[in-house]
Amino acid sequence: MIVSVALTICLLALPLALPTLLLVGLSLDVLFLLPLTGALVAALSTFLELAVGGTMFGWFIALCVFANILAIVVLARRRRLGIDLGLRPALTVQSAVQFLVIAAAVAWPLQALASRDLGYDTNAFWLVRAIEVYGGHGLLFTAIHAPTLVTANADYPPLVPAGTATGFFVRGQVVYDMGAAVPAVLNSCALGVLASGLIRVARQRSSLGAWPGTVLGAAVALIGFGLAGPYGIDGYADLLWSASAVAAVVYGLVLPSTIRHLAVAWICATVAALTKNEGLTMALVILFLSAVRFVPTPARTEKPEDHRARRVAVTWLQRLVLAAVMALPGLSWAVLVRSYGVQDSFFADGLRLSPRGRFGPTVSAMWAQLHLLPFVALIALAGVLVLRQRRRRIGLGHEAWLWACLCASLAITVGTYVFGDYPLSWWLATSVDRTTLFAALLLYTDLAIWMCVAGGELASRRSRTAEAQPHRADPPEAEVVARSATPIPSLGTSLMPSG
Amino acid sequence: MLGETRPVAAAVSNDASPRPDARVDAGEPARSSWRRVVAVLVLCSGLGLMVPAVVHSLRNTASLTSGPSISAGNGYYDQVTCYRATIEREVRKDARVYLGGSSPDEQLLVEASEMWATILPTPARAQYRISIVHGHGSCNGTSLVIGRP
Numbered sequence A: 001m002i003v004s005v006a007l008t009i010c011l012l013a014l015p016l017a018l019p020t021l022l023l024v025g026l027s028l029d030v031l032f033l034l035p036l037t038g039a040l041v042a043a044l045s046t047f048l049e050l051a052v053g054g055t056m057f058g059w060f061i062a063l064c065v066f067a068n069i070l071a072i073v074v075l076a077r078r079r080r081l082g083i084d085l086g087l088r089p090a091l092t093v094q095s096a097v098q099f100l101v102i103a104a105a106v107a108w109p110l111q112a113l114a115s116r117d118l119g120y121d122t123n124a125f126w127l128v129r130a131i132e133v134y135g136g137h138g139l140l141f142t143a144i145h146a147p148t149l150v151t152a153n154a155d156y157p158p159l160v161p162a163g164t165a166t167g168f169f170v171r172g173q174v175v176y177d178m179g180a181a182v183p184a185v186l187n188s189c190a191l192g193v194l195a196s197g198l199i200r201v202a203r204q205r206s207s208l209g210a211w212p213g214t215v216l217g218a219a220v221a222l223i224g225f226g227l228a229g230p231y232g233i234d235g236y237a238d239l240l241w242s243a244s245a246v247a248a249v250v251y252g253l254v255l256p257s258t259i260r261h262l263a264v265a266w267i268c269a270t271v272a273a274l275t276k277n278e279g280l281t282m283a284l285v286i287l288f289l290s291a292v293r294f295v296p297t298p299a300r301t302e303k304p305e306d307h308r309a310r311r312v313a314v315t316w317l318q319r320l321v322l323a324a325v326m327a328l329p330g331l332s333w334a335v336l337v338r339s340y341g342v343q344d345s346f347f348a349d350g351l352r353l354s355p356r357g358r359f360g361p362t363v364s365a366m367w368a369q370l371h372l373l374p375f376v377a378l379i380a381l382a383g384v385l386v387l388r389q390r391r392r393r394i395g396l397g398h399e400a401w402l403w404a405c406l407c408a409s410l411a412i413t414v415g416t417y418v419f420g421d422y423p424l425s426w427w428l429a430t431s432v433d434r435t436t437l438f439a440a441l442l443l444y445t446d447l448a449i450w451m452c453v454a455g456g457e458l459a460s461r462r463s464r465t466a467e468a469q470p471h472r473a474d475p476p477e478a479e480v481v482a483r484s485a486t487p488i489p490s491l492g493t494s495l496m497p498s499g
Numbered sequence B: 001m002l003g004e005t006r007p008v009a010a011a012v013s014n015d016a017s018p019r020p021d022a023r024v025d026a027g028e029p030a031r032s033s034w035r036r037v038v039a040v041l042v043l044c045s046g047l048g049l050m051v052p053a054v055v056h057s058l059r060n061t062a063s064l065t066s067g068p069s070i071s072a073g074n075g076y077y078d079q080v081t082c083y084r085a086t087i088e089r090e091v092r093k094d095a096r097v098y099l100g101g102s103s104p105d106e107q108l109l110v111e112a113s114e115m116w117a118t119i120l121p122t123p124a125r126a127q128y129r130i131s132i133v134h135g136h137g138s139c140n141g142t143s144l145v146i147g148r149p
Helices: A002-024 A030-051 A056-076 A093-115 A120-135 A137-145 A159-171 A178-202 A210-232 A238-254 A259-273 A277-294 A305-339 A359-369 A373-386 A388-394 A399-419 A424-435 A437-466 A477-484 B022-026 B028-064 B067-090 B103-113
Strands: B096-099 B118-120 B128-139 B142-147
Touching: A002 A030, A002 A056, A002 A159, A002 A178, A002 A259, A030 A056, A030 A093, A030 A137, A030 A159, A030 A178, A030 A259, A030 A305, A056 A159, A093 A178, A093 A210, A093 B028, A093 B067, A120 A137, A120 A159, A120 A178, A120 B103, A159 A178, A178 A210, A178 A238, A178 A259, A178 A437, A210 A238, A210 A424, A210 A437, A210 B028, A238 A259, A238 A277, A238 A399, A238 A437, A259 A277, A259 A305, A277 A305, A277 A399, A359 A399, A359 A424, A373 A388, A373 A399, A373 A437, A373 B028, A388 A437, A399 A424, A399 A437, A424 A437, A437 B028, B067 B103, B067 B128, B067 B142, B096 B103, B103 B128
Parallel strands: B096 B118, B096 B128
Antiparallel strands: B128 B142
């Protein structure tokens, strides 16, 4: 099985190496992103298989060829286009060791694949859908139009089944263990991207430093698997969308706003959107906020106020267009299956108009999964009040971005339980530990980010004390601050690696 | 804009002459100590919350790789693969089948039949009726009953 899974991951990752590297830059942590990009393209291929015809694998090859031709054209014309691709090698012994530490952390839980356990949903839906994707347009089209064959969730996005079906293509037949192994490795990759994002937070100037950041990243990756429990390795998709969405938050809303970070956030958010419906709703929130952050509000000038109002309107238009363009791939599947009349099974009979008695039990059940919330809220509050200057120097986004995502996630989850159709007790008992996974992982990630900021504060004090002090106050941060200020990202400047 | 970083170079200077914000600077050591205390508290609280979570994760992996877990997982895996093998052995390729049983069983049979047989929602035109019998049999204590509808 190990060889088949490794071949499947290589098949997903390698054909898209060049386009992905052009998009997000050259570094070892891209190795975590590549399989996710491949799975994303496999999901888009499934969309084409259903909408147009043929097989997922045929479309996958076609899309990979197209993406590579596009990448080669950009490479060939980069000077004429005035684009600095920023492909300077960033491979050092330090980055290699950091990569290996994270790789070990995300690989460690995979040893549980030896149990070949298949979760209930894996049998009930994900494997069935993977077989349909593998079977080609006819089978998939029939199954989508006869959802009684798969009971519920016929509208669920196709990324996990597409990844599993790639494993079937590699093996040349339907093999059930691919239904657990491929999603589990994708879980590891998503947590690897998240951990790499935390290392980037830690190695920003004035932050904690790369090595402690590596330990923090590895810890959060391990915690992700711990939060998911058996769902991390038995073929469920919840950890995949949660970890991808949290990684999108880190790259799009925490790290300095550059086009490369936005590209990683876009890929991760699209992976979340094409994995589960919950992932789609959160991805839309994250992409919208990332677009708002990426296109800054125009500065005040001496010009008349009506001009400013016009510029503000143009800015919001740019933000909306950027968010819409980024959301398109993630929305593609949802639009297609709804055009076929397939309903979200949670709201198949419309919104529950008398949700009396559902709010209390919902909040109570979610609270049992999120005991961390008040502690992290307190730490974040202390950080915002006392350490905000340090956070600014590091160049990180405001804490409010992350908490906006957290609140949106909690509101969407509560709303789904309260206004959804299913019997509440059964629904909560079978799913609340999975639906709160994103929020729990985001809380641990926020904790790690504040530890980076606090560590940077202490490290900076220590280093200043250790130095001889001929000047009353040395100004080492000035250059850093000017560099880390969030500019209006133009293509020429912001394609540079941001560290 | 949120997250925007503004220059703070003006706050640090080698110039010893009095400045308008001298009163602010006088309070800087106290604020600096306060920041240090908060930073230490954040680090300690963070460690206090993260270390148990990491330990929980490692224990979770250890539990999932324990003998009973592996045995249970493999047993269930053998059961569901046995269903597919049985259907491929005893049902003609592309035959029309009707799957009996309650929801979980029916799901397992859909999984085992897809790409081999055509599943019908009613038994009227089916060539085979397939259901799962629990309690005995070669598929991990269960077996398939395959017959005419």
